[in-house]
Amino acid sequence: MTTAIEAGWVLKTMAAMAAADQRLDAREVSLIQKVYAELTGRPVDVSGVISAVQVYARKNILAELSAVAGGLNPETKEAIIRGACRTLTVNNHVSQSERTKLRELAEALHVSGQDLDAILNGAGGA
Numbered sequence: 001m002t003t004a005i006e007a008g009w010v011l012k013t014m015a016a017m018a019a020a021d022q023r024l025d026a027r028e029v030s031l032i033q034k035v036y037a038e039l040t041g042r043p044v045d046v047s048g049v050i051s052a053v054q055v056y057a058r059k060n061i062l063a064e065l066s067a068v069a070g071g072l073n074p075e076t077k078e079a080i081i082r083g084a085c086r087t088l089t090v091n092n093h094v095s096q097s098e099r100t101k102l103r104e105l106a107e108a109l110h111v112s113g114q115d116l117d118a119i120l121n122g123a124g125g126a
Helices: 004-019 026-040 046-058 061-071 074-089 096-108 113-122
Strands: none
Touching: 004 026, 004 046, 004 061, 004 074, 004 096, 026 046, 026 074, 061 096, 074 096, 074 113, 096 113
16 A cells, blocks of 8 residues: 555445445454554554444445546555455355445456456455
């Protein structure tokens, strides 16, 4: 990650994915806290994560990503997908609706199905 904007997209997407199943798991909160610290060098408390998840549960993150996808480099797109995948797999179960959401995410980012599969295979799959 090279910019705050790129890190922001990863974190927004992770929050949206955590909200996808309408349940916020403690492991999801911990993961988002960890990734936030890794990407920004700053901590975020539980209430900050919960707030972000509540905000991005109501937003159309896919439309927002689609609007900026042309300006994102392939590495950023991959980081966004990996962050989403990590969020979805943290509770050791990925529902069909979450799999669909991941495919929709790739489509919004203009990432082919083949490239998505390659990313997922490298991330442990979903």
